[in-house]
Amino acid sequence: MRVLRFAVVALMALGCATACEERPKTQESETTQGTGAATGAIAASGETGPADANTILIGEVGSLTGPEATFGVSTRNGIDLAIQQENAAGGVKGKKLKVRVYDDQSKPEEAANAVTRLISQDRVAVILGEVASSNSLAMAPKAQAAQTPMITPSSTNEKVTQVGDYIFRVCFIDAFQGYAMAKFAHDTLKVKTAAILKDQKSDYSLGLTKVFNTKFTEFGGKIVTIEAYSKGDTDFRAQLTAIKSAKPEALYIPGYYTDIGVIARQARELGIKTILLGGDGWESPTLTELGGSALDGSYYTNHYSPEDPSPHVQQFIAEYRKVYGAVPDSLAALGYDAARVAVDAMRRAKDLTGPSIRDAIAQTKAFPGVAGTISIDENRNAVKPAVVLKVEDGKTKFVTTVSP
Amino acid sequence: MNDLIQHLINGLAAGTIYALVALGYTMVYGVLKLINFAHGDVMMVGVYMGYATAGHLGREHQSTFLGATLVFLLSMAGCGLLGFLIERLAYRPLRDKSRLTSLITAIGISFTLSYGFQLDIGFLPGASPRAFPEIIKPHEWIVIGDHDVIIWNWQVISFLIAILLMLGLQILVFRTRFGRAMRAVSFDHRIAALMGIPVDRVIAFTFMLGSALAAGAGILYAIKDTAVQPLMGLYVGLKAFVAAVIGGIGHVPGAVAGAILLGLTEEFVVGYAGDVLRGLGAVLHLDSLGVGFTGSSWRDAVAFGFLIIVLLVRPEGIFGRVTAEKV
Structure with a gap:
């Protein structure tokens, strides 16, 4: 019987261990659909260091590999599309925009390293990322300490923007x-x-x-x-x-x-x-x-539905489809919005220092994002509508939007 | 009243699955005195085999009687083979080592299977859950009131299969030559070997039988709860183990009784503990036991609490025999 008792204790411990094992919290959606291919050089294309005088660097941290890879790739596609469009529209203050992206392998400690590199080596103007709240929470204190504005496209956990006044998000909170x-x-x-x-x-x-x-x-x-x-x-x-x-x-x-x-x-x-x-x-x-x-x-x-009939949403979908050959998911849409909010703020900012950009982002009001109109509130969260979807015959259909 | 009947049906259905898995635990323990912690994961492998077979049969054929039988038989045969391999490669080399060694090996195999199946290479399915196909076309057999209580055909079929398998095992162990050999090996395998009983073969066969049973149980479980994923075996295996210990491990009807008892207890705890405690909270003016308070969180606590009480009060289980232990 002694062995049996030992076994019971061992098994209960084991059961507890498996039960307590939390999957990384995935806000948004645990989606795996249509990511398309990430264009351009993934993760530290060999170049590091600050950009030349005619370029503004935007830093991005994303999970391009690892269990949440589809999140990172979708987000990156959205950001890339936004930056291409903004550059075609003349860039910011006469300068071209460039995104430097580091892969965090879906791990918080890698995300923290990546953000340190973006700040100290690349001296980026703005940081975009991450999707998973746990990764964003690892990044936020570093961005805050360096007074570099950070916008997370899709971390919905309340705590992320509570880290400090340089941390923003373009999605709604839980x-x-x-x-x-x-x-x-x-x-x-x-x-x-x-x-x-x-x-x-x-x-x-x-x-x-x-x-x-x-x-x-x-x-x-x-x-x-x-x-x-x-x-x-x-x-x-x-x-x-x-x-x-x-x-x-x-x-x-x-x-x-x-x-x-x-x-x-x-x-x-x-x-x-x-x-x-x-x-x-x-x-x-x-x-x-x-x-x-x-x-x-x-x-x-x-957060968003590709069936949203608004013309600017449909235009985004058409352009995204042209580049990546797939319908953008919520993460791509939110990445696109995050990049455009950052660019919009840089245009309005009086200069390109961290505090000026921060103030400009904080003043964002009624910005027409594809995943809803974005106004940043005093807690640096986006106040924006949610969409309601209906499931019918194995498909989801857009029903309506609910505004705050 | 209708609630009560529905809870009773739910509890019986859950208990039936625990019972089938517990039978495998109890049988292997009975012969080898080894708790085969990989049992739940063998069950999981069986479910994936059934999933693959049903997939090959296609939507039209999988729900015919022949198709469903084929799904059962192929996955049971596949798991029998897996059980044979596990015994031959992992347990047999350690048979004369201390029992703890085999126990830890069993946990190792359990993890190898459940985490190995989360990989997404070759035939391995990956971590995302799948829906198990409807190999028994669901029909409402009995409907009480305005759909207040519904009994489905597969619930009755599962219950009957569990009872049949239990009877079959009981006959095998107590009425056949092979069963006598099993009991002899269980009593003392060294002496049994001296008496000319092929110990290796008896143990190998016991493992195959247990694993095939696990596959059958797994498919009934998948029909009941539909989602198939690589960690499904851990939880069910744990509960079935508890059931087997409550009933008296090594004892065939005991395992079934323990499992059904456990299934019903869990069901009623979730169904009524919330009401009872909320009532208590209202009487005692405890705000923490308000409307938001639910009994669901007590399910596992009660199941394992039950186990602890049984081990304290009657460590041999409800049906188990007391055996003197040489110290």
Whole structure:
């Protein structure tokens, strides 16, 4: 029996170790679709050091290899396209723009090294990056200390811009999505009661749950029950049975697409016919493969939709497609926006020192980004609308935008 | 009331899967006194074999009776072979070493399989989850009320398969010559060898049988919970192990009883612990037990707490026999 007891202890420790293993938090979307090829020289093309007098260097840190490589490549494509267009439009203050990009292999410590190089060797005017919040958090203190403005295209974790007054983002923060879905559910879907199924191990999910809960109640709706699961669960029937008996009109599931498909299938299996709602963690080409027809008629919030009919969005898509041969995903769109916000600020800044550019970025108001109109608020976050997408026959369709 | 019935069905369905996986644990333990921690991962490999077979059959053929049987048989045979290889290459060379050595080897194999399958080269599938094809076309068999409670055909089929396999194993162990050899090896494999029992062959066959069972269990699990991914075996394996220990490891009906008990306990904890504690919170005016409080977080705590209590109070398990230990 002694061996058995040892075994039990060992296994429990082991189970804990695997359960506690957090996947890197992926804001935005764990998307793998259409990245196209990264053009130009990837990562430190051999050149280092400051640019000549007629060029402005923009630094970029991205995960061009490693598990989040598709994020980095998409973002880079978006940034490159923006810089090409801006150069064609005459550059900034008579100078051409150039992007110097370093690969961080999807690792925070590499991202920190890369940003140090960009600041001390290349003396870049602005830093763009990263996608994953954990990497951006590794970069931000260095940029802040060197008074070099940093814009993250797509890190949604609140803490990133709290590092200091030189750190900005062009995407919304996690909390906004909860608000956007609560508003959409109440105003557009006319839903009066809702239940929430949250992932109790994910800060992302808990944040969205909290905001959805308060806002939906404020709008006059009623949250009938909140149930929880843990990442790695595959059987959600117990929670769903409890939700079923509470008879909500909508079920909000702010989780990642890996769990959503299974949850949706099991909900339908138990005879739950309510509308399913979610956040940007749903965005993935495999979402509908995992969920099948169970997800039809569900809605989720996201940063951008290629179906957004606005002319400047459609123009961006056409140009992107011409260069990379694919439809841009959210990350490409946000990379494009980040680069253009930086360039716009440099045009408005009185000179190209860090503090002047910082002030110009902070004053960005109603900038027409492809992933929504961007205004930078006093916390250096972008105030911008979210899009709501609907799942239909295995495809996602643009429904509407929700403004803050 | 309908809730209660639905929870009961959910719990039984979960328990059935634990039971099938637990049978494999218990059988290998019974013969070798080795806890084969790689068992859950062998199950995962079986699921991927089933996934590949179903993929080759195509959408039309995979859900026919013949197609489904083929999916089961091929993956069970494949896993039997895998079990044979694992035993031959990893466990047999260590059989006379201390038991801890084999235990750690088993954990090593478990990690090799679950993390190896996350690679994306050659036939390895990569880390992203896939949807398991519907090899049993789902039908609603029994519907109570206005879809208040639904019992699906595959739930009944899984349950029947689990019971049949349990009976089959019980017969194999207690009614056949081979079973007698297994029991002899289990009692003392050195003496058994002296009596002319081919110990190596008995152990190899036990492993193959256990692994084939794991594959069958895995496919039923995949039909039930649809998402297939390389780490799926770790969690189910852990729960099945707990079930086997609760029932009395090495004891076939005990494993099934323990598994079903565990499945039902988990289900009811998630279903009702929240209500009970929220009620308590309202009585005691504890704000932390408000509407947002859920019972779901207690599921694993209760499952493992149950295990600890069993080990403290009745370490041989509910059905296990007390064996004197020479110290």
